[in-house]
Amino acid sequence: MAEIIAKDARVASTILKTLTNEERSSALQAVHDAILAAKLEILEANVKDMEAAEAQHLSSSLVKRLDLSKGDKFDVMLQGVLDVASLEDPVGKITLATKLDEGLELYRLTAPVGVLLIIFESRPEVIANITALAIKSGNTAILKGGKESLHTFTALAKVVNEALAKTTVPKDAIQLIASRQDVAALLDQDKYIDLVIPRGSNELVRNIKSNTKIPVLGHADGICSIYVDEDADLEMASKVVLDAKTNYPAGCNAVETLLIHKNLKDKLLEIVQELLDNGVTLHVTDEVSKHLPKSSQIVPVIEGDFDKEFLSLDIAISFTDSVDSAISHINAHSSGHTESIITENKESAERFLKAIDSAGVYWNASTRFADGFRYGFGTEVGISTNKIHARGPVGLEGLVIYQYQIRGHGQVASDYLGAGGSKAFVHKNIDIKNVSL
Amino acid sequence: MAEIIAKDARVASTILKTLTNEERSSALQAVHDAILAAKLEILEANVKDMEAAEAQHLSSSLVKRLDLSKGDKFDVMLQGVLDVASLEDPVGKITLATKLDEGLELYRLTAPVGVLLIIFESRPEVIANITALAIKSGNTAILKGGKESLHTFTALAKVVNEALAKTTVPKDAIQLIASRQDVAALLDQDKYIDLVIPRGSNELVRNIKSNTKIPVLGHADGICSIYVDEDADLEMASKVVLDAKTNYPAGCNAVETLLIHKNLKDKLLEIVQELLDNGVTLHVTDEVSKHLPKSSQIVPVIEGDFDKEFLSLDIAISFTDSVDSAISHINAHSSGHTESIITENKESAERFLKAIDSAGVYWNASTRFADGFRYGFGTEVGISTNKIHARGPVGLEGLVIYQYQIRGHGQVASDYLGAGGSKAFVHKNIDIKNVSL
Structure with missing residues (x-):
């Protein structure tokens, strides 16, 4: 089951990757509109979660985190989706261009990482936030929420999925996994999942880090x-x-x-x-x-x-x-x-x-x-204490990597020095500002 | 034992990190000179490895890979050390500068990843290559060679260590581990080791990838x-x-x-x-x-x-x-x-x-x-099929990450919006060209 979910996310990622920024951003607008339209039913589901939490005598700080109706939390969540939609496209940016030879150019372009697995605890608004970040950056995401927010999560999931179904974003781009399923089985899908992002307690992060071979973006401790x-x-x-x-x-x-x-x-x-x-x-x-x-x-x-x-x-x-x-x-x-x-x-x-x-x-x-908003990143995926990929407060650029493109006219390596030939490479920087592919 | 080695490498990395490009590059010149001066004794050790390989009827391609005296291999190895020394300093490059407020600036600077574990098979010249790449990029390295190249490895290790001892580079910056010791124990040192770079067969890479929690830079297959x-x-x-x-x-x-x-x-x-x-x-x-x-x-x-x-x-x-x-x-x-x-x-x-x-x-x-030299990177650490950090042919930039610096005048978060205060952040890009720290 976990393998099917992960494989579907992988296939969807190869489609999502080909969509334009406009397609990705307008899908987020659709998600925003749908959540707004379903505000009442989402908040009703949220009340059930809070009642259950109180019945189980969960801590008041946890119940507070669950509460989507508190203050302007719902509106902030909605605005967050639009804010992410309006950010600069993080995908397809040219970061290097080199003329290797006449009619043989090398380009490095930012590209989505691929498939994200997001595991979070009690804050249900993370669903909207992560959906926005993932789609904007061309990544598909598997979202696994905590059992405390099950009703809210299910209601939000339904709305998000229905909204995306009417867009060009593939339906498996955002898969929301109910809490009963096994996290361990998802953490084993290193063949299909590229990055795990835990959102929650130090305990959660530490536990995930020691139970997966997939890279984990985040930090356990902040000492x-x-x-x-x-x-x-x-x-x-x-x-x-x-x-x-x-x-x-x-x-x-x-x-x-x-x-x-x-x-x-x-x-x-x-x-x-x-x-x-x-x-x-x-x-x-x-x-x-x-x-x-x-x-x-x-x-x-x-x-x-x-x-x-x-x-x-x-x-x-x-x-x-x-x-x-x-x-x-x-x-x-x-x-x-x-x-x-x-x-x-x-x-x-x-x-x-x-x-x-x-x-x-x-x-x-x-x-x-030390905070993504204070650093001026517009949004924050998390704060990383990793030594590779992304470090400190991480914005959308933590969700992209790059690909190298070569555009040629049938050139072969064996014509060049080092591979049997006599031609030398030019290796001349091309000014990125002048490139449009 | 593996823990002590890894911890020493970690401590050395915090010293190496503070050295200037000149100090790192002149240490590489010293390594070059010492290897050149010891050419005879290194090649004598190399002959022992080849005799042992032939006595054990190892494949001729393996014996060929072992042979340091073949053609211009020794000179190419030496030149490689100087080439790396003369590359642009990959450390301390400013890649982002933002004015957060008056007298409060944020900078992002490239920094060494930290501690590398390099595991390689039969090519003994990798020692010189990796020593150069590691020191140039401010990383310390633990090198673990294969048993086929034990004599060459030991001779080269002695020369490299003695040469570095006369420089400002700390002695534990390059630790060469004889092959009898347990790779598994080193692969467990994720507390101290930041990146594993395997250089050898697909079998070696696959084996390492499935036996460590440390990120592995490289590829098992090239399909x-x-x-x-x-x-x-x-x-x-x-x-x-x-x-x-x-x-x-x-x-x-x-x-x-x-x-x-x-x-x-x-x-x-x-x-x-x-x-x-x-x-x-x-x-x-x-x-x-x-x-x-x-x-x-x-x-x-x-x-x-x-x-x-x-x-x-x-x-x-x-x-x-x-x-x-x-x-x-x-x-x-x-x-x-x-x-x-x-x-x-x-x-x-x-x-x-x-x-x-x-x-x-x-x-x-x-x-x-698809090759670092053909791409014009000057050197190649390896080719990565990872989805995070570094992808494709990887040059020195695969061995660096970044740190955020804030330079202030006693500012506190609670004066600013979002943390209880009323001041707004400026978030103005500073032109990197005009920055000198």
Whole structure:
């Protein structure tokens, strides 16, 4: 069953790939219109999910995430579909053009990755968002929702499928899989599925990463650090650390580790007082505790605190000897998400920016800026801590790869040097601006 | 043991990452000079490997691949190191710059992937090549050679390590692992190793791909196809097919499947006569055989022939109804390497180029052009049939990813819209040409 679903998605992807941007975007308009028209029945289904969640005494934050009627969530979801539709076409962009010889040209064009498997938990609005991202980028998607949103999911799925059926987008472009089916069987379809995108808890991501051979776009942990250098502006340090910790503690870009140059020992309170005033618990080393007053908000670090994503009003604090020891600590303990140095010393800053091996390296800015919208990408597929393909906040370009085209007139390799012939390659760059294929 | 090796490579990568292009390139010059100075002892070790291979009656092609003294192989290897050293620095290139707000800029810079694991079989010259590629791109590498080249490998390893010890490149940047150790243990080090690059047989690549969670750059199969359209120039078709099949049948870019439009039935011999004259065996469907003379070189296709990389003077041939059925056949059977259409009909060609989901899609050219040197990349890390990160012939850019830098003046997210504040982001492109960090 999972194999049929995946194979159908693969076949559909070869058709979707040939559609124009106009066809893909107008299909999204149709999806938007259909969801709008079916708002009432979708919200009725959503109420059933919330009632079920309450009956099962699920946490209030989960019930809140399920609720599609809350505030302007429904309208934001709808607008998101139109926003994606109006983005620049990510497919078919020429990124390289080379004249190999007279009448023999090489082009590199962006192309869809192929088939996406999206696995998400309780937020049902992800269906609309991912449908838009996938179709816009020419990818087909298999969507697997969590059981908590089953009714909403089923209602949305019906609307999306019916809307797409009236467009040129093939019907298997978006397949919505009810939650009873086996995720494991889908994760085995590496022959047909090119990329898995999990949207949900760290637990979900970690679980998926360790159970598939398909590349996974995303991050399990966001263990972000801030290093306050000896040459830091302490007022700035206090302000940035406060923002990075308290603006949204559950965010993956919230700071979890604070490293402070040992020469700032006696000024420690200037940096952390605001954290204490805002209810943050400081998990500190013995040495750090010596420079702080007694307080129930100050507790000793325990093993693993510097490798921990608290996701709460908690932060681990240690002194460090130098910018280099801060770099070593971070490269050893961080999850490769985002790290920041606070300093007025350009040399220390450049050293930090160059040596830290994370997706985001900041100088005098809060780690909370690590976000696709703040980066100006228009949309965000996710934040990746992978070392290949796409890293950091990922926009639509994370869903495309490229193909090489050669356009010739019957040329053969054996006429050229290196393959038995005597002709030399020209290898002349063609200005991309002048190319229209 | 494997974990220590991998962890050391990871730590070394964070140092190598901070070196300048000059430091990396002059280390390669040192490696070149040392290999040149030790030519005699390396070739003596090489003779031992060849004697051992002959004593074990290994195939003559394997012994030939082992032989470093053959022709100009040693000099080519040395020149290759200098060529890589002189390439443009792939690290630290700014690929995006955005003004987020006054005094708050976002930059995207290319950065090394990190730690490479290279597993190769009998060609000992790969050590020099991979050492050069890794160091030039700021990556550390763990090299694991085959037992056939153990003596050469050990001699080269000693020279490379001693040469690097006199440079700023950390000693663990290139670790050469003798063949007795367990590959499986290295393939488990996904915590420290970012990319595996296998250099050797399809068997080796397939085996590695199914035994690691680390991304693998490369291809197991090269099942390339040529589709001869009804509007083809038949003389061109004959010439291109001949080149693609016979120029180097063992190459991954050699053609294995020939699809011919059914309307060309009666002109079939014009296309395949040259193949027959050059000793190629045609594996044909019943329908195709009806249009060919009896010959010992013409045999019926058996199951799997259209999913087979012959790597020999063999080709599978079928008729097809249309360009669309050719596309469907190829998307279902090819390995995603390179496919070519022969036609004078622009519409059919564009349809083929757009719908085929392979790394290379060609119009009126031999599949044999799929090669990093022919593409003008200066060097080739390998040819990838992956759907993410790097595809087709891969140059140095396949060994880099990117990092986002933010350079600010203490800005915090909570001052901006979307995170509780009222400031709007500027999101203005900065012309990369005017940026120097």
